Amino acid sequence: MKNGLKKKDWMLIGIIVCVAVLVTLVHVFIGGKGASKVTVKVDGVIQGTYSLSEDQEIEINGGTNILQIKNGRAKMIEADCPDQLCVHQKAVSMNHESIICLPNKAVVTVESSESSEYDAVAN
Ligand SMILES: [Zn+2]
Structure with missing residues (x-):
């Protein structure tokens, strides 16, 4: 019985790993030219970073x-x-492109995953 459970556990782990690998592959394929992300800043403070490969x-x-x-x-x-x-x-969608809302002090900047410099803050 114990052995059977263990086997099941390993199968589960195997399935999870497979799914993870698949998801990664799909992301790489869809993302194409490197997964870009957007950084959202409000009043100069980073609110969050969001992947461009996920619709949201x-x-x-x-x-x-x-x-x-x-x-x-x-x-x-x-x-x-x-x-x-x-x-x-x-x-x-291109690296360093940005959307700025001056009245609300909101800045959305695209950054490629390779370079993480935040030098484009001042404008
Ligand atoms: Zn606005």
């Missing part, structure tokens, strides 16, 4: 801005700022 919607600054990540591109889809300039900016 991110609330910035407690919901004043909504950033949408879709098909490897990031776009500001909602903002409560008066000028709405950030919403009208085009989607970003």
Whole structure:
């Protein structure tokens, strides 16, 4: 009995490892040119870093801005700022491209996973 359980456990582990490898492979294939991510800063403080390879919607600054990540591109889809300039900016996907919402002090910057320099803060 104990042996049987152990075997089952190992099978489970094997399956988990297989799935993990598959997921990684899929990410590499879909991500293509290196997995990029976006860094979200509010008032100069990093709120978070999000992968561009995962479709998601991110609330910035407690919901004043909504950033949408879709098909490897990031776009500001909602903002409560008066000028709405950030919403009208085009989607970003290239390294160092950014979306800036001046009234809300929100900055979204694309960074490739290889270089992690934060020198593009000042503008
Ligand atoms: Zn804005």
